[in-house]
Amino acid sequence: MQTKPFRIGTRGSPLALAQAHETRSRLMAAHGLAEDMFEIVVLSTKGDRITDRSLALIGGKGLFTEEIEAQLASGELDFAVHSSKDMPTKLPEGLHLSAFLPREDIRDAFIGRTAKRLLDLPQGATVGSASLRRQALIRRLRPDLNVIVFRGQVDTRLGKLAAGEADATLLAYAGLKRLGKTDVPTELLDPVSFPPAPAQGAICIESRIGDDRISGLLCAIDDRTTHAAVACERAFLATLDGSCRTPIAGYASVEGDHIRFRGMILTPDGSQFHEIETSGPVSDAVSLGADAGEAIRAKAGAGFFDSWA
Numbered sequence: 284m285q286t287k288p289f290r291i292g293t294r295g296s297p298l299a300l301a302q303a304h305e306t307r308s309r310l311m312a313a314h315g316l317a318e319d320m321f322e323i324v325v326l327s328t329k330g331d332r333i334t335d336r337s338l339a340l341i342g343g344k345g346l347f348t349e350e351i352e353a354q355l356a357s358g359e360l361d362f363a364v365h366s367s368k369d370m371p372t373k374l375p376e377g378l379h380l381s382a383f384l385p386r387e388d389i390r391d392a393f394i395g396r397t398a399k400r401l402l403d404l405p406q407g408a409t410v411g412s413a414s415l416r417r418q419a420l421i422r423r424l425r426p427d428l429n430v431i432v433f434r435g436q437v438d439t440r441l442g443k444l445a446a447g448e449a450d451a452t453l454l455a456y457a458g459l460k461r462l463g464k465t466d467v468p469t470e471l472l473d474p475v476s477f478p479p480a481p482a483q484g485a486i487c488i489e490s491r492i493g494d495d496r497i498s499g500l501l502c503a504i505d506d507r508t509t510h511a512a513v514a515c516e517r518a519f520l521a522t523l524d525g526s527c528r529t530p531i532a533g534y535a536s537v538e539g540d541h542i543r544f545r546g547m548i549l550t551p552d553g554s555q556f557h558e559i560e561t562s563g564p565v566s567d568a569v570s571l572g573a574d575a576g577e578a579i580r581a582k583a584g585a586g587f588f589d590s591w592a
Contacts, residue, residue, distance in 0.1 A: 288319065288320050288321055288322040289310075289320060289321050289322070289361045289362070289497075289500070290322050290324050290359070290360045290361045291303055291306065291307065291321055291322065291323050291324060291360070291361065291362060291363065291364060292324050292326055292351045292354060292355060292360040292362070292363035292364070293323060293324070293325060293326070293351070293363065293364050293365075294325070294326065294327075294351070295325040295326070295327060296436045296437075297436065297437070297438070297462060298366075298436070298437060298458050298461060298462055299364070299366075300323070300325070301461045301462060302364050302365075302366065302461065302486045303323050303364045304323070305384065305461070305486065306364045306384065306486065306488060306504070307321045307323065309384065309504040310500065310501075310503070310504055313503040313504050314500065314503060324354075324360060326350050326351050326354065327350065348363075348365065348369070348370065348371070348489075351363045351365075351489075352374075352375050352378060352489070355378060355489060355490070355491065356375060356377055356378060356491070358491075361490070361497055362381070362488050362489060362490040362497055362501065363488070363489045363490075364486060364487075364488055364489075365486070365487050365488075365489060366458075366485075366486065366487075367380070367383065367482035367483075367485040367486065367487040367513055367517075368455075368480045368481065368482040368483045368484075368485070370482070370487060370489075370517075372517055372520050372521035373521070374489070377491055377492055377493075378489055378490070378491060378492065379489070379490065379492050380487045380488070380489055380513075381488055381489070381490045381497075381498055381501050381502075381505070382487070382488040382490075382501040382502065382504060382505035382510070383485050383486065383487050383488070383505060383506050383509040383510045383513055384485070384486040384487075384488075384504065384506060384509065385506040385508075385509055386457075386484050386485045386506070386508075386509040386512065386513075387456075387457035387460055387461065387484040387485075388456045388457050388460060388471075388484055389456075389457070389474055389479045389483050389484045389534050390456045390471045390472055390473075390474055390477075390479065391417065391453050391454070391455060391456065391471075391472045391477055391479060391483075392453065392454050392455065392456040392459055392467070392468035392470070392471055392472070393451060393453055393468060393469060393470040393471070393472055394441070394444060394451060394452050394453070394454065394467055394468055394469055395450065395451040395469040395470065396444055396445070396447070396449070396450050396451060397450040397451070398450070398451070398469075399469040399470060400469070400470045401421070401424065401425065401451070401470060401472065401477075402424065402425070404425065404428060404450060404451060405450075406427050407427055407428070407429060408428055408429065408450040408451065409428070409429040409430075409431060409448075409449045409450050409451075410428050410429070410430050410431070410449060410450065410451045410452065410453070411430075411431050411432070411433025411440070411443065411444065411448065411449035411451075411452045412430065412431075412432075412433050412452060412453050413432055413433055413434040414453075414480070415529065415530045415551060416480055416530045416531060416532050416549075417453050418430045418530070418551070418553075419530035419549040419550065419551055419552070419553040419556075420477050420478075420530075420532070420549065420553065421453075421553070422551075422552050422553030422554070423549060423553030423554070423556060424476070424477070424553075426552075426553065426554070431449060433448075433449060433452055437454060437458060437459070437462060437464070440452055440454065441467065453472075454467075454468075455479075455480075455483055455484065456468060456471055456484075457483065457484035474534060475545070478532035478533065478534060478545065478546075478547050479532060479533075479534050480531075480532060480533075481513075481516035481517060481519060481520045481531065481532070481533045481534070482513045482516050482517060482520075483534070485509050485512075485513050487513070488501055508537045511535070511537055511542060511565045511568040512534070512535040512536065512537050512542065512568070513535075514568045514569050514572070515535040515542060515544050515568040515569065515571055515572035516533050516534060516535050516544070516572060517572070518568075518569045518570070518571075518572030518573040518576070519531075519533050519544065519546050519572040519573065519575050519576045520533070520572075520576070521573070521576070522572070522573045522575075522576025522577055522580070523548065523576045523579070523580060529548075530548065530549040530550070530551055530553075531546075531547070531548055531549075532546065532547040532548075532549075533545065533546035533547065533572075533575075535568070535571075535572070537565055539565075540564055540565050540566075541562060541563070541564065541565065542562060542563060542564070542565045542567075542568050542571060543560070543561075543562040544559075544560070544561050544562065544571055544572060544575055545558070545559070545560045546558065546559045546560075546575050546576070546579060547559075548579055548583060548587075550587070555587065557579050557582050557583045557587070558579075559575050559578055559579040559582070561574070561575050561578075
């Protein structure tokens with residue numbers, strides 16, 4: 284019998300807290316537990332503290348998880364809640380992504396100040412984005428645009444936009460929905476022409492391998508469809524050594540026992556790109572994603588990846 288609260292690790296942004304609260308609510312409902320059986324522990328990460336440079340320059344995705352994972356590994360936390368797309372493909376020894384909540388909308392949201400649609404922006408307009416994938420996709424569709432680094436929490440970026448620091452910015456629609464800001468986007472981008480980041484829109488829960496008590500708790504809220512789709516996408520990313528220094532997009536959709544995956548790699552300037560589409564049984568989700576990564580690497584050729592160095 285659990286007598287003390289389960290300790291849930293999270294970052295302190297409004298979006299991170301919304302995700303932790305959703306996880307807590309689902310666990311309360313699944314197990315009939317009271318709210319005071321869960322303690323949400325807010326930790327500051329290096330990625331949160333350094334907001335004036337792109338992630339590629341300061342170490343990549345792990346900057347949003349290091350402090351949390353250290354406490355998880357030591358047993359100070361029982362589990363942690365993250366945005367799946369922020370997770371490195373290689374996790375610290377002894378930790379794994381043990382559960383995923385039902386996935387939200389995968390699309391990117393365009394928020395325009397001087398035009399409502401990306402393709403309608405005036406020549407030479409400025410678009411702010413912290414994501415190399417989004418930057419490359421913007422340049423692919425509109426090479427005339429001026430793309431600048433735009434980091435910070437959702438409200439920080441929206442504030443910069445309102446202050447005129449850019450003509451437009453892009454955010455994950457899933458995050459805006461979780462924050463109740465569905466009125467903010469001026470356009471939702473087509474995931475075929477503007478594919479999302481692998482694992483975009485999915486909340487994951489990280490825990491210790493072999494902790495059967497916590498695994499049993501989390502199993503009740505694990506969405507198997509999301510789990511399979513994200514596993515496929517992360518395998519694609521891992522095969523290509525994906526990080527915040529590489530423009531990689533990809534998403535998988537599950538229908539019954541079948542999974543379909545679409546992936547894209549781009550040069551940072553968006554001038555070159557390669558796409559791949561594949562499908563197979565859900566049981567092969569991980570190998571499907573990994574094979575797609577190998578196939579697109581062979582298709583692009585070694586010289587293509589020089590631009591990522």
